[in-house]
Amino acid sequence: DDLKRFIQKMPKAELHLHIEGSLEPELMFALAKRNDIEIPFATVQEVRDAYSFSNLQDFLDIYYQGMSVLLKEQDFYDLTFAYLTKMQEQNVIHVEIFFDPQGHTDRGVPFATVIDGITRALDDGLAKFGITSKLILCFLRHLSEDAAFDTLAQALPFRDRITAVGLDSSEMGHPPSKFARVFEKAKAEGFLAVAHAGEEGPPEYVYEALDLLKVDRLDHGNRALEDTALVTRLADSQIALTVCPLSNYKLAGVTDMRAHPIKKMLDLGLKATVNSDDPSYFGGYVNENYDAIIESLSLTKAEILKLARNGFEASFCSEKEKQAMI
Numbered sequence: 001d002d003l004k005r006f007i008q009k010m011p012k013a014e015l016h017l018h019i020e021g022s023l024e025p026e027l028m029f030a031l032a033k034r035n036d037i038e039i040p041f042a043t044v045q046e047v048r049d050a051y052s053f054s055n056l057q058d059f060l061d062i063y064y065q066g067m068s069v070l071l072k073e074q075d076f077y078d079l080t081f082a083y084l085t086k087m088q089e090q091n092v093i094h095v096e097i098f099f100d101p102q103g104h105t106d107r108g109v110p111f112a113t114v115i116d117g118i119t120r121a122l123d124d125g126l127a128k129f130g131i132t133s134k135l136i137l138c139f140l141r142h143l144s145e146d147a148a149f150d151t152l153a154q155a156l157p158f159r160d161r162i163t164a165v166g167l168d169s170s171e172m173g174h175p176p177s178k179f180a181r182v183f184e185k186a187k188a189e190g191f192l193a194v195a196h197a198g199e200e201g202p203p204e205y206v207y208e209a210l211d212l213l214k215v216d217r218l219d220h221g222n223r224a225l226e227d228t229a230l231v232t233r234l235a236d237s238q239i240a241l242t243v244c245p246l247s248n249y250k251l252a253g254v255t256d257m258r259a260h261p262i263k264k265m266l267d268l269g270l271k272a273t274v275n276s277d278d279p280s281y282f283g284g285y286v287n288e289n290y291d292a293i294i295e296s297l298s299l300t301k302a303e304i305l306k307l308a309r310n311g312f313e314a315s316f317c318s319e320k321e322k323q324a325m326i
């Protein structure tokens with residue numbers, strides 16, 4: 001209908017996207033064949049049927065297994081270019097994407113192979129589609145502080161291609177405080193910082209992301225709404241939240257899309273943005289995430305525009321670059 005066409009046509013940014021989470025089953029099969037890797041599925045339908053999760057860990061187990069088909073530079077290129085092709089179809093003109101180097105280096109894939117493939121595709125995405133991009137290196141929080149320090153050291157030779165560091169994977173039991181020293185070093189090296197916080201974890205983890213990791217943006221942040229002092233702080237500082245509606249629904253953080261908190265976030269003056277997280281696993285890219293919330297929350301055109309504008313304003317682009325996009 002009218003609003004859906006409006007969303008499709010509207011220029012958008014995506015700020016919360018795990019590139020490994022954009023691996024569609026068709027490409028997973030093609031890469032498994034190309035690299036002679038066994039996967040425990042016989043058909044694309046079997047893969048899709050396996051994508052039924054009751055929490056974050058449920059999903060992560062299958063997500064790490066899925067990325068095992070990525071071995072060569074060309075694999076990372078194909079993965080990233082497929083995502084950018086989709087973004088061009090959806091009128092997404094700027095992307096800030098996460099990658100999980102430890103998901104690959106721990107399987108023996110060199111850091112350089114991963115980042116070379118991803119950034120070659122990002123360069124082609126700019127040349128062919130005019131899509132601008134930033135790259136964010138995420139540390140896997142279920143692994144040790146030492147492993148994160150090691151990953152940061154491996155990233156330094158490629159620092160000109162990496163804008164920020166982030167923190168993802170299993171949130172419960174792995175609070176931001178575990179990585180305070182790693183983030184301190186990353187910030188000293190000139191990286192910006194983000195962290196997943198308040199996806200499943202309590203408001204305390206959001207405080208830690210702000211106070212100990214000194215994040216420039218919060219990924220998810222849903223559970224911040226449980227703490228009124230925290231809401232006031234987030235509203236006053238206008239720290240952006242990269243909200244992922246379909247992800248919240250598929251991981252059962254939100255059991256009914258009509259109860260999704262994104263409208264409430266806007267009403268509270270929080271700088272919320274709309275993102276897909278892991279589109280292949282959660283059933284939708286950016287436009288489908290907008291469609292899901294307008295249907296269930298009866299958002300107005302003004303609210304949709306606000307969310308899209310927030311995406312550009314919360315990006316890590318320069319003020320001048322932002323002006324050109326808004």
Ligand code: ADE
Nearest residue numbers: 018168169170196277278
């Ligand atoms: N890695 C990929 N997607 C994630 C998510 N939604 N939360 C934490 N880690 C992730």
Ligand code: ZN
Nearest residue numbers: 018168196277
């Ligand atoms: Zn995420």
